[in-house]
Amino acid sequence: MSATEEFIPWEDEYALGVPLIDEQHEKLVGLLNALYDTCRPENTFAPENFKAAVETLLKHFALHFSTEKNIMARVDYPGAERHNMEHEEFVKNGRAEFNNFKEGRLFVPSNFVNFAGDWTLSHIVMHDKRMVDYILDLAKKGQLN
Secondary structure (H helix, E strand, O other), rough: OOOOOOOOOHHHHHHOOOHHHHEEEEEEEEHHHHHHHOOOOOOOOOOOHHHHHHHHHHHHHHHHHHHHHHHHHHOOOHHHHHHHEEEEEEEEHHHHHHHHHHOOOOOOOHHHHHHHHHHHHHHHHHHHHHHHHHHHHHHOOOOOO
């Protein structure tokens, strides 16, 4: 991968049709790219840069998950409980891995980046898409407040 390539290029298929959610997803993808930059093989790994990038990413995930939780509650999304459990499981696993890093335990930064990137993309195209389709269907039927 050259220095100008992104770990995860933003693709049109990730845009789901709700501007706030799409903006937050694009921001998360950008932060995942920034995190990847901190542990590229051609760069000297700087633990403090990696730590700061993970903390920023986790902060934005928390904001995004809160946004989605509020939206799902507002529209009474029937899949909200499962969707929120997906978020909680990701945060739990991500924090556990990050704690391994902070405490000097066995940790492979690129594995963490791949885990976060894979989870994010699959969550967007599967779970978030289902939620947004439900919201857009409500809007089409004139049932959104």
